[in-house]
Amino acid sequence: MTNTNDMWEEASTFIYTCYEELGLCREAAEARLLDIQREIEDSGTYGHTQQELEYGIKLAWRNSNRCIGRLSWQSIRLVDARDAGSAEEVAECLFQHIRTATNHGKVIPLLTLFAPRTPEGVDPVRIWNHQLIRYAGYETSSGIVGDPASVAFTKEAMKLGWEGNGTDYEVLPLVIEIAGQKPVYVPIPKDLIMEVDIEHPDYPEMESLGLRWYAVPMISDMRLEIGGIQYPAAPFNGWYMGTEIGARNLADPFRYNKLPAVAKVMGLETTSEASLWRDKALVELNVAVLHSYRKNGVSMVDHHTAANQLAKFEEREAEAGREVTGNWTWLIPPMSPATTHIFHKSYSNQVKKPNFFHQPAPYTKNQDDNLPEKKFDQKEEANPALATCPFHG
Incomplete structure (x- = not known):
């Protein structure tokens, strides 16, 4: 159940911040808050205006402590889908999100917003997928095929009737749950899914590994x-x-674990850890990823540029009189972190709102919906940098 006192306090803080940063007068904010107060008293909740939502999602990105890509926080676009009430309507909105965000590789930061939680605590719409596009994972007698991070969700999709092919890079269906109804799976049209085959400019043998990844990380849970x-x-x-x-x-060893295969096609000696074969393979795999996305015209940022962009964001926030909060363990890139300024400084991990929060998957039990952030788990996939922060995948 919603605590209306807490809601009112949160609404007041947000409206004053929103209106001030948009250059609107305090009198306008106070008039808006009077309307909100009446709504809360009458119904136990209130509805946001389009302007409030458009700025609210920007603030949520700006406040994302795990995101290295916050320099572009003002660029995210909103699709207001609060009226989508059926699984078919939700699926169509998600298809349109994929189409618009992908933009033939010129990625557009985008958020599609569905109906809010009711005062009674009912979620009108839930999307079961971690990301709109993600690869399936299958447990077999000889090990896991596909993405180990997707094994649990893949099982749930199959329980609903989806039949996978049991291959390494198979895109999962969307699973949509409407309040009071059974969840349904909806396959994503293949023409909406943009993928990139991974090749190396100097090691053509790497192409034989058949590595690939999807173009855009779209966090949906x-x-x-x-x-x-x-x-x-x-x-x-x-x-x-x-x-x-x-x-x-x-x-990652607990994901696709391709470093040994990459080292082999590179002809590296792998019998001794002191040869640093893992490090060499890691660098060249990252060279291949950057090269392949660039060759296919798909937006991507390297970790050094991303770190420089975070430094620029920090400068701009300081000029605006705002402290930059951050989760250091997530902001440092997973490769050569000590070569970035992030490694050598500290951040307050205070959680500001608006923001994105983890919530339990509908098919799991005994998880806490109120934790602002999970404790760092090395087995958990890094969040996407709107350059799966929550914004990179």
Whole structure:
């Protein structure tokens, strides 16, 4: 159940901040708050205006402590889908999100917003997927095929009737749950899915590994909170930072674990750790990822440029009189972190709102919906930098 006192306090803080930063007078903010107060008294909640939502999602990005790509926080676009009430309507909105965000590789930061949580605590819409586009994972007698991070969700999709092919890079269907109804799976049209085959400019043998990844990280399982209103379905995206794919998704031992295979095609000696074969393979895999995305015209940022962009963001925030908060363990890139300024400084991890919050997957039990951030888990995929922060994948 919603605590209306807390909602009112959160609404007041947000409206004053929003109106001030938009250059609107305090009298206008106070008049708006009177309307909000009446709404809360009458219904136990209130509705945001389009302007409030458009600025609220920008603030949520700016406040994302895990995101290295916050320099572009003002660029995110909003699609207001609060009226989508059926699984079919939600699916169509998600298809349009994928189409618009991908933009033939010129990625557009985008957030599609569905109906908020009711005063009774009911979520009108939930998207079960961690990301709108992600690869399936299958447990087999000889090990896991595909993405190990997707094994649990893949099982749930199959329980609903989806039939996968059991291959390494198979895109999962969307799973949509409407309040009071059974969840349904909806395959994503293949023409909406942009993928990149990974090749290396100097090691053509790497192409034989058949590595690939999807173009855009679109996070779909986080809860957005703006002014005390909870939006449990608010998929959003930025663009990838190369290391999220090359140093994590394809490289982590508990993900695709491709470093040994990369080392082999490079002809590296792997019998001794002192040869630093893992490091050499890691660098070249990341070179391949950056090269392949660039060759295919897909937006991506390297981790050094991303770190420089964060430094610029920090400068601009200081000029605006705002402290930059951050989660150091997530801001440092997973490759060569000591070569960036981030490694050598500290950040307050204070959580500001509006913001994105983790919430339990509908198919899991005994998880806490109120934690602003999970404790750092090395087995968890790095968030996307609107350059899966929440904004890189």
